[in-house]
Amino acid sequence: MRSNIKYDTKDLWTKDKEHVLHAWSNLQTVREKGSLVVAEADGIYVWDSDGNKMIDGPAGMWCINIGYGRGEMADAIAEQARRMPYFSPFHQMTSPPTAELGAKIAELTPGDLNEVFFTTGGSTAVDSAIRFVWSYHRYTGNKNKKHIISRLDSYHGSTYLTASICGKMTDRSPYFDYITDKDFIHHLPSPYPYRRPEGTSLEEFCDEKVADLENKILELGPENVACFIAEPILASGGVIVPPPGYHKRTLEICRKYDVIYISDEVVTAFGRLGHFFASEPVYDIVPDIITCAKGLTSGYMPLGALIISERLFGAVAGAQAKDSVFANGFTYSGHPVAAAAGLKNIEIMEREKICEHVREVGPYFMERLESLYDLPMVGEVRGSHLMGCVECVANRKTKERFKLELGIGPRIDMHCQKNGLIVRPFEHFCVLSPPLVITKEEIDEMVRILREGMEATMNDLRREGLWDG
Numbered sequence: 001m002r003s004n005i006k007y008d009t010k011d012l013w014t015k016d017k018e019h020v021l022h023a024w025s026n027l028q029t030v031r032e033k034g035s036l037v038v039a040e041a042d043g044i045y046v047w048d049s050d051g052n053k054m055i056d057g058p059a060g061m062w063c064i065n066i067g068y069g070r071g072e073m074a075d076a077i078a079e080q081a082r083r084m085p086y087f088s089p090f091h092q093m094t095s096p097p098t099a100e101l102g103a104k105i106a107e108l109t110p111g112d113l114n115e116v117f118f119t120t121g122g123s124t125a126v127d128s129a130i131r132f133v134w135s136y137h138r139y140t141g142n143k144n145k146k147h148i149i150s151r152l153d154s155y156h157g158s159t160y161l162t163a164s165i166c167g168k169m170t171d172r173s174p175y176f177d178y179i180t181d182k183d184f185i186h187h188l189p190s191p192y193p194y195r196r197p198e199g200t201s202l203e204e205f206c207d208e209k210v211a212d213l214e215n216k217i218l219e220l221g222p223e224n225v226a227c228f229i230a231e232p233i234l235a236s237g238g239v240i241v242p243p244p245g246y247h248k249r250t251l252e253i254c255r256k257y258d259v260i261y262i263s264d265e266v267v268t269a270f271g272r273l274g275h276f277f278a279s280e281p282v283y284d285i286v287p288d289i290i291t292c293a294k295g296l297t298s299g300y301m302p303l304g305a306l307i308i309s310e311r312l313f314g315a316v317a318g319a320q321a322k323d324s325v326f327a328n329g330f331t332y333s334g335h336p337v338a339a340a341a342g343l344k345n346i347e348i349m350e351r352e353k354i355c356e357h358v359r360e361v362g363p364y365f366m367e368r369l370e371s372l373y374d375l376p377m378v379g380e381v382r383g384s385h386l387m388g389c390v391e392c393v394a395n396r397k398t399k400e401r402f403k404l405e406l407g408i409g410p411r412i413d414m415h416c417q418k419n420g421l422i423v424r425p426f427e428h429f430c431v432l433s434p435p436l437v438i439t440k441e442e443i444d445e446m447v448r449i450l451r452e453g454m455e456a457t458m459n460d461l462r463r464e465g466l467w468d469g
C-alpha cells in the first residue's frame with residue numbers, strides 16, 4: 001500500500017534534472033522537461049511523487065516479476081544485510097546465500113547447465129559469457145575461434161563489448177566506436193516474420209534465417225567462429241518472435257560447426273514465458289550457456305548470472321586446468337544480499353506457482369492485445385505469455401513505418417500515463433510486459449487504457465495533419 005510520505009515533487013524534479021545523467025535518455029529532453037518521479041509501488045501499480053497511480057506496464061524494465069511491495073523480500077534483504085552484507089567473491093571466497101543460489105539455479109536450468117557465474121546484471125553476464133567462451137576455445141586448442149555472431153534487432157547490454165554485439169542500429173550513438181565485422185562481431189538479418197518479404201511463407205522465411213547463420217559460419221570459417229548469441233524473443237527490438245523451429249535448427253547448425261550457442265534469457269527467464277528458463281520447455285533447446293538477470297531477483301536487487309554447461313566447464317576446470325584462472329569478475333559478483341533476494345524470489349515464485357499463473361493468463365493477455373486490431377494504426381500484435389508488443393504503422397497495407405521523429409510510442413505513453421498506465425514506448429512500438437502476478441481483470445484495465453491512448457494519439461495525428469489513416 002501507499003505510505004503517507006509527502007514528496008516535494010518540484011524539488012526532486014529540479015535536483016534530478018540538474019544533477020542526474022540518465023541512462024538511454026535524450027540529454028536535451030531531460031534538461032528541458034525533467035523526469036517522472038516514481039516514488040512508491042505495490043503489486044502491479046506505481047505512484048508518482050504527486051500520488052498519481054499507474055499500472056506498471058513494462059514491470060520496471062521487464063524485471064518486477066513477483067510484483068512490488070513484497071514484505072518478505074524486504075525482510076530477506078534486511079536480514080542478510082544485518083548478518084553479513086558483503087565479502088569479497090574473489091580468490092575462493094563465497095557466502096551461504098551465494099552458494100545456495102548457485103545450487104538452486106543449477107536445479108532449475110535444463111540439461112547439464114550446472115555451473116553458475118554471478119555478475120551484477122545482464123550486460124556483465126553477457127560480457128562474461130563471451131570471455132568464458134574465448135577462454136574455453138583457447139584452452140581447448142582453438143585459438144582462432146574468436147568471432148561472435150549476433151542478429152540485427154537484438155539487445156545484449158551496455159558494456160563496450162555487449163553494446164557492439166547489440167544489433168539495434170537505431171540505438172547506436174554516432175559518438176562511439178563500436179567493435180564491428182572488420183574486427184570480430186557480425187550481425188545476421190533479423191528473424192522478424194512481420195517484415196519478411198511479400199510472398200515468402202513462414203517456413204521459407206525460417207529456412208532463410210537458418211541458412212543466414214550457416215552461410216555466415218562458412219564465410220568466416222568454422223575454425224574462426226566462437227559463438228552465436230540469441231535472445232529467444234528479441235525483447236528490446238520490439239518483442240520479435242522468430243518463426244517456429246528457428247531456435248532448434250540454429251542450435252543444430254552451431255553444434256555442427258562447434259560454435260557455442262548462448263541463449264540470452266535476461267528477459268525471458270524467471271517466468272516471463274511461463275517457466276523459470278524458456279529454452280527447453282518453450283523452444284526445445286538446451287543451449288551451451290544461458291545468461292539471466294532482471295527476474296532473478298525480480299529487480300529488488302541488482303544481480304545477473306551465466307550458467308555454463310558441464311560439457312564446456314568440465315573441459316577447462318579441475319585437474320586439467322593446471323592453474324589456469326578465469327580472469328574475470330566484479331566486486332559485487334554473487335553479492336550476498338542480492339543472492340538472498342534471488343533465493344527469496346525463487347521461493348515466492350515456486351510457492352505461489354507464478355510460472356503456472358503466467359501459463360494460464362498469458363494466452364488471455366495476448367487475446368486482449370489482439371482485440372486492438374480494429375484500430376487502423378495497429379500493424380501487428382505479437383508476443384508470447386506476458387511479453388507483448390503492438391507495432392504501429394502509418395499504413396497497414398504497405399506496413400510503412402511512422403517517421404521516427406513523430407515519436408509515436410512516446411505520444412501513446414503520454415496519453416496512457418494520464419489515464420493510469422505506463423507503457424514502454426520506443427519508436428513506433430508499445431511494449432507491455434507487466435508483473436507476472438497480474439490478474440485477468442487488471443489485464444482488461446491495462447488494455448482498455450492502451451486502447452484509449454492509441455485512439456487519442458490517432459486523433460492528435462489527424463488533427464495536426466500528420467496522418468490520414
Ligand SMILES: Cc1ncc(COP(=O)(O)O)c(C=O)c1O
Nearest residue numbers: 121122123155156157264266293
Ligand atoms: C536480452 C538482454 N540482455 C542483456 C540486457 C542487459 O541487462 P542489464 O541492463 O541488466 O545490464 C538486457 C537489458 O534489457 C536484455 O534485454
